[in-house]
Structures are given as C-alpha cells and as structure tokens.
Amino acid sequence: MMITKAQVLEAQENWGNGVVKIGSLKENLVECEAYTNSFLDERYNFGQSTVLFKPTKCELEQFRPTKAEALSYFIAGENRTCEEDKGFAIQPWTKVRFENTGFILEEDRAIAMGNYFFTDLEGNEAKVEYTFGYKLVDNQLKIDVHHSSFPYTNPDIVA
Template sequence: MITKEQVLEAQKNWGDGVVKIGSLKHNREECESYASDFLDVRYAFQEGTVLFKPTKCEIEQFRPTKPEALSYFIAGDDRACKEDKGFAIQPWTKVRFENAGMILEENRAIAMGNYFFTDLEGNEAKVEYTFGYKLIDGALRIDVHHSSFPYTHPEPVA
C-alpha cells in the first residue's frame, strides 16, 4: 500500500527538482540534462501514457510526450510547443504543497490541492493541482498531472 509519507516525499522531490531546474537556467546544457533526468525520474513517460495538462498553456493544452513536457519546463530554441516560455526556469526559489486530500491504493495514489511557487521577490503563485502516481519499481512516478490557476469571479458589468 502506498503511504501518505511516500506521496509527501514525491511532492517534495518534485518541488525541489523544479527549483533546481530554475537554478541551472544560465547553464543551458546542464539545465537540459537535469530537466530530462527530472522527467525520467518523476514522470512515467517510459512506462506508457502520461496525462499532462500544465498550467500556462493555451494553444497546446495537453502534453502527452516527454519532449512536450520538457518544452513546457525549459522551452528553448528547439522547444516542441512554440507557446512555451520555460515554466521551471522562471526561476522559483521554493515550491510547497497543501494537499486537500489523497487517495492511496496498492500501486496508485492520487493527490489534489494547491501548490505554491515562490519567485525571486518572495511572491507566491497559487496553483491548483491533481497528481496521479503509479508505483513503479518501488518509486512513485506521475502519470496524471493537471494544474490550473484558481477560478476568479469576473467583475460585474456596470
């Protein structure tokens, strides 16, 4: 049975990885290498389908392949999706999760809540997320990743 502690550890490792990617933005070769390894370790692209819907995508909303996910995280001249600006190379100094709940099973876990990304000025961006994890060779790997900005009520028209 997957435990809450395993999910919390996976979340911490994911957040630390996003921060590390941003810290490498001025060394493109090292950044690309680390980000590629990050996706191999944290996501289940090598195992099959990954349903990935990142936050800041309008035209190509869904990213089912590793190259498309890499494009979202670090962009670059050879990015797979032209709208990408490199989410992880913002950079962020901290990522923290606030889980609304988890579903824990033998080989699968789902977590939903908010995560917060702190920028260089100390400002936090709040994002809603759902991550689905598969237990693969003793490690949790993400095969469902959906994130979006919280709903904001439109201003009434006068």
C-alpha cells in the same frame, strides 16, 4: 501493501525541489537540459505508460502526452516542441510548497489534489490548483497524471 501518505509527500517534495533546481541551472543550458531530462525520467512515467499531462500555462497545446512536450513546457529553449512555451521552471522559483486537500491511496496508485505555491525571487507566491496521479514503478512513485490550473476568479466578487 498500500502506498502511504508519507511516500506521496516525499514525491511532492522531490518534485518541488527538482523544479527549483531546474531554475537554478537556467544560465547553463546544457546542464539545465540534462538535469530536466533526468528530472522527467525520475519523476514522470514517460516511456513506461501513458502520461496525462495538462500544465498550467498552456493555451494552444493544452495537453502534453510526450516527454518532449513536457521538456518544452519546463524549459522551452530554441528547440522547444511547443512554440507557446516560455519555460515554466526556469522562472526561476526559490521554493515550491504543497497544500494537499486529500489523497486516494491504493496498492500501486495514489492521487493527490490541492494547491501548490511557487515562490519567485521577490518572495511572491503564485497559487496553482493541482491533481497528481502516481503509479508505483520499481518502488518509486512516478507521475502519470498531472493537471494544474490557476484558480478561478469570479468577476462578480469584489475584493
């Protein structure tokens, strides 16, 4: 049986809600770290197979193949694995919404690509381009490919 678009949309909604919740917990570091660990276990396929994770705001350590490196990216903290991390998910964000440009749906794998938008406390949206690959593990979609980047800005085009 094929993975459905509805399953991917649900996985995206769960991911976005999780990012928002991480930010809401930033004042309680113990709870925030515990929740983020759980979030990474539930949403990503760390520990079961390779995860190709290339988050947006990374310059020196662009690729994060381990759960510890992903945790560092999401919440940073004194024990962060990557020194450049500031804690992307503890911004905090109030909303995450996906605008998908397309899907590839297979029996145990799905890929989605498009833009996602992160709303901050003032209501400003940050637009980010993304590609997520999902693997079906125990009837749950787990991310094993995560690539995101800011949109290209052509310096020759005057707005």
